[in-house]
Amino acid sequence: MKKMREILEKVFSLLYSRFGPQHWWPGDGELEIIVGAVLTQNTSWRNVERAIWNLKEAGLLDLDSLHKISVEELAKLIRPSGFYRIKAARLKELIKALVDSGGIERFKRMGIQELRGRLLEIDGIGPETADSIALYAFGKPIFVVDAYTRRIFSRLGIFEGSDLSYQEVQRFFMENLDHDVMKFNEYHALLVRLGKTHCTKRDPDCPGCPLKAICSFFKERSLCD
DNA sequence: ATCCCGGCGT
DNA sequence: ACGCCTGGAT
Structure with missing residues (x-):
């Protein structure tokens, strides 16, 4: 064909x-892209922007802060993005996986298939979210x-x-x-x-x-x- | 009322 | 295959 x-x-x-x-991804920094990829699940980007702005304003848009914050507190901040309880839990899972395996830099160095596999193991990360992160946060060649x-x-x-x-x-x-x-x-x-x-x-x-x-x-x- | 850059449980 | 998760815009 x-x-x-x-x-x-x-x-x-x-x-x-x-x-x-x-000029994608709209928003800067690997972590912001990763967070945005989860928050935008079945949600318009407009609403995601408010949630990200809340995190920024609270000074929490870094791995360490997001790792320490409680799910309840996180849920409040990301409320405008909808599905906020389940998304808060999913974000915590993702952040935990990033921290436990040695941070964002470690993920970035992985090959595309290993990275994809690791992301898909995380509860709440499906194929589209995993590939969005791989392409837009880590610059891996995946559609x-x-x-x-x-x-x-x-x-x-x-x-x-x-x-x-x-x-x-x-x-x-x-x-x-x-x-x-x-x-x-x-x-x-x-x-x-x-x-x-x-x-x-x-x-x-x-x-x-x-x-x-x-x-x-x-x-x-x-x-x- | 219906949809939004999905994913999971049943 | 379907129901659920949820707020915000149109």
Whole structure:
């Protein structure tokens, strides 16, 4: 399937020429990215920003402080991000794992598969969160799959019907794109951008979509007007 | 009312 | 496959 490489490049160039570089991850520092990756689970980034701001203002956005703070106290601070009790517990698990295995620098030095495996062992860290951390916090060449990715490529007609697993979708991208960190970074960020502004779940803006020329969903919709 | 850069337990 | 976790924006 040589064709898929061309399609993925086409999608990228259409998105990039419309939206430009996305400068991800939004927020600085490895720890802030790690924390943000957990807080944004099924939650809009706007709400995550408030939670992170609370942690910053309290002067707690460092490994040591987060390790010492109680779950209850942490839960209060991250309240605006929603699911705050379970997320506080998940953050504590993650922080504990980071501290116990020798800090962030130690994780950073791991190979991609070892790092991914370690993260997935932590309760509350699933494939998307693990890959977000691997790519955006540690600069590992791995493609992040999310709900937007699935929706956009289903509508394009590329994942049509087939109910693919996370791994299968990820393999599709990684087999058809160069393993370049900046490319993976920008590609995922651009898909999120499109998912928010045009390819929304309800009432998508197909006429204004940069991908409409190659989208089967748009073609189907255009027939009934 | 419905959704948001998911993950877990049943 | 489904219910749950939760606040905030639209």
